[in-house]
Amino acid sequence: MAFAGIFGTILLVLAAMVGVILLPFALWKFFKGVGWFVSHIFTFVGGMVGDTLRLVGGVITSIIFVPLVVMNVAIGRWSASKHFWRSFQDEIVGVGHAVYRLAIGHPARLLMLTPLTEGLERRIPQALAQAPTRDTPSKRSGAFDGYTIIGSLKGGGSGGKLYIAEPDRMKQSAFARRGHEGLTKVVIKAFSVQDGSTLPQIVRESRALEAARELGLVLDHELTGDRFFYVMPYVPGDCLSVVTERLHARSGANxxxxxxxxxxxxxxxxxxxxxxxxxxxxxxxxxxxxxxxxxxxxxxxxxxxxxxxxxxxxxxxxxxxxxxxxxxxxxxxxxxxxxxxxxxxxxxxxxxxxxxxxxxxxxxxxxxxxxxxxxxxxxxxxxxxxxxxxxxxxxxxxxxxxxxxxxxxxxxxxxxxxxxxxxxxxSMSGGFVDDLPEAPEPVSFTPPVREAGAPRPFAGTPVPPAPVAPASPRGKRMISVTDWWTGRYRVEGEGAPVTPAHAKPHSRVVPVGERRPAADQLRSARERASAAQSRARQRMSGRHGRMTAGYTSRGSNKAFWPAVMSFVFLFIIIGVAGLLLPGMFVLNRSSGYSTSTSGPTLLISDSTRTRTVAMTPEIAAWYLRDTIDDSFVVLDPSGALRDGENEAMRFVSTLVDEGADVDAEPDADVEASLLAIVGAALPGNPEATLDLLAWLEHTEIGWMYEGIVWIGGPGPGSPDAPTWQIIYAGDAPEPAPMEDVAVGDASVDGEGEVWFNGAWLDSDWWDEVGTDHEEAIRAFTDSIEEGIEGLEDRIDERIEDLENRVRDGIRDAGGQMSLNGISTTSSGASCETPCSPACPDPCQTPCEEACTTSCSAPS
Amino acid sequence: MLNALTTGFVNRLRARDSAAWFELWEVFGPVLEAQLNKWGKGRIGRETVRDLSQETLAALSDSIDRYDPSKGARFSTWLLAIAKHTLGDEIDKRMALKRNSGRKAAALDEAWMSQAGGAAPSAEYEAAIFRAKVTAALKMVERETDFADFSVYRMRVLDGTSGKDVALSLGTSEPTVSRRLARVRQTLRARLSEVIAMYSFTPEELGEAERNGLASDPNKASDALFDEAIGELYHCAMQSQRAWGSGPTSS
Incomplete structure (x- = not known):
């Protein structure tokens, strides 16, 4: 008994201790539950009160909107009446929501029956939002001529509406003519301002329309004041995400x-x-x-x-x-x-x-x-x-x-x-290389500023490439590039700049005012003339094929004297051509003048050619002020200019003040349309030039302008200054003939005299052919070519004659002529005094004294 | 005391640098979406969460200007607070706009906000944040290193392929595989240190790498542990993403 009593007491004490320990947790949980219950009730009450007030407020507001709608209808303000009607509708929707919450939502949440209401509150609105739009376009946006709408598709994120349509016979025929045969269904994507589409959406969609049309992606399109739509082939089927699901269902979970x-x-x-x-x-x-x-x-x-x-x-x-x-x-x-x-x-x-x-x-x-x-x-x-x-x-x-x-x-x-x-x-081409060489330390031309998490510069941005330098045992070397166009660089601490082996030297043309010594000019002119003569020979090789064949088949021994004679005659021609025609060899007839000058350049383009002139303010002013009306200025779309940009525009503004008909503040929309056509490709890009010419000549906006002035970023000839290109809708004028203007390698001084590379061309001849420089040079080139042609005919005849004489002479003498002119007799004796190479007539017989003593200077 | 990397990044955010916010979203967006979904207990639809875009992040609430990260709060806590205020603010605004009834939310249910209001970051959230940092470092290394090198690392460490199989697959030798692996590992160690330093406000956060077996001190013995830890973190990150399963949105 006592034991039971003690045991019971111990148990009681233990239970009391456990109870004391657990009591705080139990109390905390209890009070937390009470608190939750109270807040739950208050949330319900608060929600009911709030929604009741919202219901009353919504009804009152709706009542106020009704007369506003009626009044605006009465006075004919349709847009305002539509606005107030929409507001009235929104209020009615709000009232409806409040009624739903009062009747169902809040009571369900009070009774913890939220999962029952989730379908009504969440899934139904989501399904409604994702439903396809109406199967026919609204009356506001109107029907599509030539198409019968038969259904609709879910619109994408771009704001347009998608309809499935059947084209009528005329449309089908038009599609068939363009290679789309058998198209019975198409998709129309429509944007209408009245249906809620915005101008940016329309502009974005229309941007790539022309190119898409050429690809056959777009069959038809229409743009009106308030609607834009385009037509595409309809592709029935499932999207890849649905097809993927199907494929995985068949393949299994793996x-x-x-x-x-x-x-x-x-x-x-x-x-x-x-x-x-x-x-x-x-x-x-x-x-x-x-x-x-x-x-x-x-x-x-x-x-x-x-x-x-x-x-x-x-x-x-x-x-x-x-x-x-x-x-x-x-x-x-x-x-x-x-x-x-x-x-x-x-x-x-x-x-x-x-x-x-x-x-x-x-x-x-x-x-x-x-x-x-x-x-x-x-x-x-x-x-x-x-x-x-x-x-x-x-x-x-x-x-x-x-x-x-x-x-x-x-x-x-x-x-x-x-x-x-x-x-x-x-793409792997056989796999990896097993023995990897130690990668060279990357050489950077500017110390990298490392900011953790900062994006790496993208290689597509205009960052000049670092020249590759050989690995140094000392590790990283810092270099600075001193000339971006040749890649010339200086290694820090190592003195003289280095020009990479691959660098091409600048081709410098002597600018106006800096003429080289005559001997240099003559030498370079002869080289250019030689190149032109080679080209001329190739053209005539079809008519005079035996000329080169004849030389090779007869052997060099026997062709020595003929070669000498040819060289002499050609030397004369080269000398004359070199003095007169240096500019011809840099002409590219397909594109007109195509030379580079050492300074800033101005490109003049029209429908036939693009030519380059040295860019000076006087030249630019002459073109912009005196020759072109109504030109449109585009300033550096690439954004490469800094100070040059302001300088260029200040210059243009000055010309405007002086009477130039140039739009110094161009229309942004027009500029945007030009940029959409050619991007920032000018100056000098032939394809872009042609695109802009087409714009000038074939578009209504382009007709308003006589030309385009394109001021671009620095170019090869002008690394520190803007480049200019003027595109003429018609024929570009010639540079002012009476001013010091450089045209390729020719220049015209103030007195009308034409100079080619330091040599003066007879002004009488110049006057005869007129002031069209290219025409003049072309005429002169033709005359030289004719001269060469005639000369080569005569050379052929002369060679043939000489060979016959040599052959006869040898036959008579019974011996042979040696390569170096040392004659031999049939007995093998050699001539002590060889024939002089300058002697025009070869020795008729070996070792005749007459050969050396009667040798006269070439005529 | 915040380090220079962190200070610079926070200043960029305060300066409304869109790129900085995009970077933040790219690294931690999935973690925040998962946390928000967890708070919402399914009552916030995925569409609502997905509706939030970089524009939302760029439209900062006042909280980022008032918040002082040098007061000892962890980066992850600060991030959560910013996200809650910014995202919650945006959600309220969008829901109010849908009802066309003004800015004050009269939502069908606002309980999720009050329930989430006092919630502290859980251990699971902290782990997700750390995994996001590791993933960010891996992405940086992927961008920086040679494709072939990173492919070797991915196959060997992230996919668990044996060195022999990697060599066979790529037509190379095992020593080459080891060399490429070492190169990437070295770069990854450096980037990991940078990323953790940038996104850490407290010394405790800075020590997370060591605690997770990602010691920055390279030696042969730790290389294997380092690779193993990276692999495990990577797999956990991928699994979390699959579990949340937030899909793509168009913009």
Whole structure:
């Protein structure tokens, strides 16, 4: 009994102790629960009160909006009435929400029945938001002539509406004429300001329209005051994400293999082939993702959605538009830095997108970590390599879709894709080198400022390349480049600058006012004349083929004297030509004058040629003030100018004050349209010049201008000054003949005399052919060529004659003539005094004294 | 006392440097999304979380100007506070706009904000933040090193392929594989130190690398441990991303 009592007491004490220890926790939990309950009740009460007040307020506000709508309708202010009507509708919706919360939402939450209401509160609104738009365009936006709308598609993120339509017979015929036969269904993407689209959306979509049309991606388009739409071929089918799901369902949880893998790789191959076409046409898609790839009934993958298609050469600022995880983060970094589209490799960004699509196909997921994303499913090693290489750092990525396609096709067509190793891929060219040489220390020309986490400068930005220097045992060497155009550099602490072996020397042409000594000029003129003569000979070789053949077949011994004679005659011609025609040898007839001057240059372009003149303020002023009306100025789209930019524009403004008809503050829209055509390609780019000529001559805006003045960044001839190009819609005028103007190597002094490289050309002859410099030189060249032609005929005859005489002489003497002119008799005796090379007539018989004593100077 | 790297980065954020915010989002965005989803207990839709973009981060709340990171708070805590204020503010604004009823939220349910208001960063969150730093360092190394070198490192360490198989696969020898591996490891050690230094406010955070087996002191013995730790952290990071599964958004 006592024992039981003691035991019971101990238990009680223990229980009391446990109770004391646990009591605080229990109390805390209890009070926490009470607190939660109280807050729950208060939340309910607060919600009910709030929504009641909101309901009342919404009803009152709606009542106020009604007369506003009616009044605006009555006075004809339709836009205002629509605005107030929309506000009234929003209030009604708010009232409806409040009623729902009062009746169902708050009571359900009070009773902890939230999962019951989730469908009403979340899933239904999401489904409504994602539903396709109406199957027909609204009355506000109107129907599409020539098309019957039969359905709609879910709109993308670009703000346009997508309809499926059937083209009428006329449209189908028009499509067939352009190579799209059998098109019974098309997709119309429409933007209407009245339907809520914005001008930036319309501008963005229309930007790449022309190029897309040439690629056959766009069949038709229309732009009116308030609507824009374009028509594309309709590709029925499922998007790649749906197809991928199907493929993985058939393959199992481990990953794709066999037929499913081959099918999937085929779709990516189709994608890469399409991208190749885009890039070849100068476009990049910019939104490669599985949802934009449709697998059609033909089993091929088709790339759709042109919303972000951009010309590779566009001068617009790069934007971050795209789809996360399928868009290279480097693109976002560059866009945030404000770079232009043409400064980035759009091709490689599309390759990244293709790699991300390949990843999503293999892994059935999206690459959340970019190139670092893990492929956990069964996958051939070579395919992993391809995915990683396509999503690698931009400088190490495949350089084109074609390169990636080659690797992918290799894997796809292998008998066993899982047996292919990365080393076997075409891009690997046999694999790694086993013994890696120690990589040379990189030589940088500026000390790197390392900021952790800062993006590396992209190689596409205009950063001059560092010249490669041999590795030094002392480690890194700091060099500074002293001449970017030749690569000449100085190594710090080592004295004299070094010119790399590959550097080409400047070709300097003597500027006006600095003439070289006559002997130098004559020597260079002779060299140029010799080159021109070679070209002339080649042209005539068809008519005088036996000329060269005759020389070689007869042997050098017998051809010595004829060669001597030819050289003498040619020397005369070369001397004359060298004195008179140095400029001819630098003419390029297909493009007019094409010389470089050592100073700043002004390019003058018209529909037939581009020529270069030395850029001086007087020259530029003459062109801008005296020869051109209504010109449009474009100033340095590349942004390479600094002080030069202000200087150039100040000069233009000064000319405007002096009467030049130049728009010193050009229209931004016109400039934007020009930049969209040619980017920052001028000055000097022939293709861009032709594009701008076409703009001047064939567009309504271009007709307003007689020319374009393009002031660009520093160029080869003017590293520290702007470069200028003036493009004329008609014929460009000649430089002012009565001023000191340099035209190629010729110059005209103030008295109208023409000088070629220091030599004065007879002004009478010049007057005879007129003041068209090129025409004059052409005429002179023709006359020289005729002279050469006649001379060569005479040389031929002379050679033939001499050979006959030599042959006869030898036959008579019974001996031979030696190579060096030392005659031999038939008995072998040698002539002590050889015939002089200057003697025009070869010895008739060996060792005749008459040969040496009667030798006279060449005539 | 904050180090120069950290100070510079915070100053860039305060200066509304879009690139700095993008960098922050790129490194820590997935972790923050996962945390937000956890706070929301499923009541915040993924679309709502995904709607937040770099523009949201760039539109800073006042909190970043008032917040003084030198007062001893960890980087991860500071990040969470910034994210909560900025993201929460943006969510409220968007929800209010949807209802067209003014800025003050009259949400169907605001409980998630109050519940999350007092929540401190959990151990799981801290681990996710550290993994994000390691992943950021790996991405930097991937960008900097030769593609072939990094491929060797990825296959050997991240994919767990044997040295012999790597050599066979790439058509090279095992010694070459080892050399390339060492080169990448050296670069990774340096970048890891930089990343951890930049995103750490306290000495405790600076010591995280050592505590996780990522000693910066290179020697043969620690190389194997270093590689093993990197591999494990990488796999955990990938698994977390798969679990959260936030999908792509168009902009």
């Amino acid at each position: 990953g794709l293999s066999g037929v499913q893998l081959a099918l999937g790789l085929g779709y990516i191959s189709d994608l890469l082939a399409t991208l190749n076409r885009y890039h070849g046409a100068g476009l990049w898609h910019k939104d490669i993702k599985p949802d934009n790839i449709i697998v059609g009934p033909d089993g091929r993958a088709h790339l759709v959605d042109l919303g972000l298609v951009t010309p590779l050469r566009s001068a617009m600022t790069l934007t971050t538009h795209g789809t996360e995880y399928f868009r290279d983060p480097e693109l976002v970094r560059l866009a945030l830095r404000g770079v232009k589209v043409h400064e980035v490799p759009g091709v490689k960004f599309d390759v990244y997108g293709a790699g991300a699509c390949l990843f999503s196909l293999i892994e059935h997921s999206f690459p959340a970590h970019g190139g670092l994303s893990q492929i956990s499913r069964k996958c051939p090693e070579a395919l992993r390599w391809i995915v990683r290489r396509s999503m690698a750092d931009i400088e190490q990525r495949y350089s084109s879709a074609n390169e990636m396609l080659a690797d992918l096709e290799f894997v796809r067509q292998a008998p066993d894709a899982f047996a292919v190793t990365p080393a076997q891929l075409p």
